[in-house]
Amino acid sequence: MAIDILNVGVSGLIGSQLGISTTSHNIANVNTAGYNRQRTDYIASLPQFLGSQYFGSGVELSNVERIFSQTLINELRTNSNGSAGYEAYLQEAQRLDNLVADADTGLNQQLQAFFASLQGVSDNPSSIPARQVLLSQAQMLAGRFQSLDSTLSKQRDTLNDGIVATADHISAIARDIAQLNNAITGAVSAGGGIAGQPNDMRDQRDRLLDELATLTNVTTIDQADGSTSVFLGNGQALVIGVVYNTVVAQPSVTDPRQYGVFLQPSSGSAQIDITSQISGGKLGGLFQFRRELLEPAINTLGRVAIGLSETMNDQHALGMDLNNQLGGLFFTDFNDPAIATRRVLTPTGYAGPGSFSVDIVDPNTMTDSNYLLTMNAGTYTVTRLSDNTVVSSFAAPAPPATVNIGDGISLNIAANANNGDSFILAPTRGAAGEFDRVIDDVRGVAAALPVSTSTSLSNTGSGLVKSVQVTDTSTAVFATPFAITPPLRINFTSATTYDVIDNTTNAVLVAGATFVPNQDNNLLATAGPPVNAYGYEVVLAGAPRTGDQFFTDYNTGGIGDNRNSQLMAALQNIATLDNGRSNYSQAYGRLIAEVGTRTSEAEVNAASTKSLVEQTKARRDSLSGVNLDEEAANLLRFQQSYEASAQVISVARSLFDTLFQSVR
Numbered sequence: 001m002a003i004d005i006l007n008v009g010v011s012g013l014i015g016s017q018l019g020i021s022t023t024s025h026n027i028a029n030v031n032t033a034g035y036n037r038q039r040t041d042y043i044a045s046l047p048q049f050l051g052s053q054y055f056g057s058g059v060e061l062s063n064v065e066r067i068f069s070q071t072l073i074n075e076l077r078t079n080s081n082g083s084a085g086y087e088a089y090l091q092e093a094q095r096l097d098n099l100v101a102d103a104d105t106g107l108n109q110q111l112q113a114f115f116a117s118l119q120g121v122s123d124n125p126s127s128i129p130a131r132q133v134l135l136s137q138a139q140m141l142a143g144r145f146q147s148l149d150s151t152l153s154k155q156r157d158t159l160n161d162g163i164v165a166t167a168d169h170i171s172a173i174a175r176d177i178a179q180l181n182n183a184i185t186g187a188v189s190a191g192g193g194i195a196g197q198p199n200d201m202r203d204q205r206d207r208l209l210d211e212l213a214t215l216t217n218v219t220t221i222d223q224a225d226g227s228t229s230v231f232l233g234n235g236q237a238l239v240i241g242v243v244y245n246t247v248v249a250q251p252s253v254t255d256p257r258q259y260g261v262f263l264q265p266s267s268g269s270a271q272i273d274i275t276s277q278i279s280g281g282k283l284g285g286l287f288q289f290r291r292e293l294l295e296p297a298i299n300t301l302g303r304v305a306i307g308l309s310e311t312m313n314d315q316h317a318l319g320m321d322l323n324n325q326l327g328g329l330f331f332t333d334f335n336d337p338a339i340a341t342r343r344v345l346t347p348t349g350y351a352g353p354g355s356f357s358v359d360i361v362d363p364n365t366m367t368d369s370n371y372l373l374t375m376n377a378g379t380y381t382v383t384r385l386s387d388n389t390v391v392s393s394f395a396a397p398a399p400p401a402t403v404n405i406g407d408g409i410s411l412n413i414a415a416n417a418n419n420g421d422s423f424i425l426a427p428t429r430g431a432a433g434e435f436d437r438v439i440d441d442v443r444g445v446a447a448a449l450p451v452s453t454s455t456s457l458s459n460t461g462s463g464l465v466k467s468v469q470v471t472d473t474s475t476a477v478f479a480t481p482f483a484i485t486p487p488l489r490i491n492f493t494s495a496t497t498y499d500v501i502d503n504t505t506n507a508v509l510v511a512g513a514t515f516v517p518n519q520d521n522n523l524l525a526t527a528g529p530p531v532n533a534y535g536y537e538v539v540l541a542g543a544p545r546t547g548d549q550f551f552t553d554y555n556t557g558g559i560g561d562n563r564n565s566q567l568m569a570a571l572q573n574i575a576t577l578d579n580g581r582s583n584y585s586q587a588y589g590r591l592i593a594e595v596g597t598r599t600s601e602a603e604v605n606a607a608s609t610k611s612l613v614e615q616t617k618a619r620r621d622s623l624s625g626v627n628l629d630e631e632a633a634n635l636l637r638f639q640q641s642y643e644a645s646a647q648v649i650s651v652a653r654s655l656f657d658t659l660f661q662s663v664r
Helices: 002-028 070-101 108-123 128-190 201-212 282-315 337-344 523-527 563-573 584-624 626-662
Strands: 039-043 047-051 053-055 059-066 220-221 228-232 234-239 245-251 259-264 354-360 369-376 379-384 389-395 403-408 409-415 422-425 451-455 464-470 488-492 497-501 507-514 535-543 549-554
Touching: 002 039, 002 059, 002 626, 059 201, 059 451, 070 128, 070 584, 108 128, 108 563, 108 584, 128 201, 128 228, 128 234, 128 245, 128 259, 128 282, 128 464, 201 228, 234 549, 282 563, 282 584, 337 354, 354 422, 369 535, 379 409, 389 403, 451 464, 497 523, 523 535, 535 549, 563 584
Parallel strands: none
Antiparallel strands: 039 059, 047 053, 220 228, 228 234, 245 259, 354 409, 369 379, 369 422, 379 389, 403 409, 451 549, 464 535, 488 497, 488 549, 497 507
């Protein structure tokens, strides 16, 4: 029995010592992030049978248990994934919001200054200083468009850098997890599957998995050998046992300006594009921001630039400058062939033959979206990417050909695409960076209209030319410089009828046209062919009498004429964008509102998910964290147990001594 007492005491001593060691380990790691407290579990040793009874033989350590809840860990990772995604989104959104909404960096203030200077020219059309102010403000407006586009482009580049860094971080974590898998499976197999688990290494792996969850969406599966398999997106393997794949960020094949993420298998096989599978985490937040805010902002800014340029150019072309010449370009011509070609993003590896380009047909009906052009089975399909809607589908025409594909744009086809080819069409991206003032000569501002009217001094009626409307200066009527060919004479043959006569040859062009007294009459449209296609209109009101005459001619010397500058200034408040819903400032204001709204939503979501993370961490810490009061109590308990076991050994020693003395 003395030998059994000694073994019992020794087992108790060892058990207490291990308990003290585990408790000390917990205390030492009280501040270690992700540490799960450990607990020593004991079982009674197999009893000895003596006589007719079983007698206990001491204690054995059954396990050093890691106290944790996989359910809580999964919940924490899910919440951390969402929180990190919203935080990444919010940081970028706030940067964008500060840019577009700030009066000093935004667009609206400069738009107002430009139109104010245009109104100055309208107030004094012959003033050279007023015209110089207009050109200066036009250049400043162009500079603001270019600055905004440059800043947004830099934010896109920074975003790409962030995607690259995050992808590299994911790959590094995958490598470390694979290495820990190797160490853990080795430790587990060393004990034949019976030995306790390598808890500290498991904690390290869990910390890496927690960190990975803040970067992207992952799922994990624990294997029987102690390893953990990690999957990205829709089940793409990142880590399987000791083998790991890498995540690579690089320019998209179809859109080199945007980076995507690809899984590079360790076997060296082809990369797998997983960009569309990424959600949540920092990586998902960056992709979501790019998709929902950055790209639409770049495109919206470009659309406003195109709308302003095209409508101003169109109106300016209908005017006449101080040199008596028809108006030329005021801002960039966005249908310049070089610009039109840049709107089609050629995919990596495409070698032709031929090319595509996109022309602007109607800025009013344009959207902020990019488009995907695909060729399959001899048919072109154009899909609007913002809502994945097919906007046009047509059989491949023989090039060269131009096809109006809707949404205010047309496609110029100078290529024989192959089945399977695809292209990104970006009608508005980068347009703000290409917006510029073209006009340089202050005398070249076409403030006047090229058509003048006059009234015969012998008229006896109350007929009055109310206005002249110029709609097209590309007609043959305006083909001769400094002239209208032919100039017209409107001769009233009665109070309700009139003839339209070539005032140079006296040839009657239209006879017997009908006039309605005391209301506005469009004389050329009412007269009909050929004069209704001359590219201008004369509106006559009042009540002319028989023999009254009115004349049209080229407005030579009309330096005080401000009719066209008034029409140009009026464009500030005309809804020329968003299908007639917005003027230039309102279209830009919609961008400000959208960015502001989504930024506010991101702030709320980031705050709420952060709170969820903190709550889940608190619950996990209450279960798995180190409580110093509890550990102090355990330390005291094991110390007392250790001392008691030592006393048992002392008693066993005394018994041995008594036994040896009795047999001497």
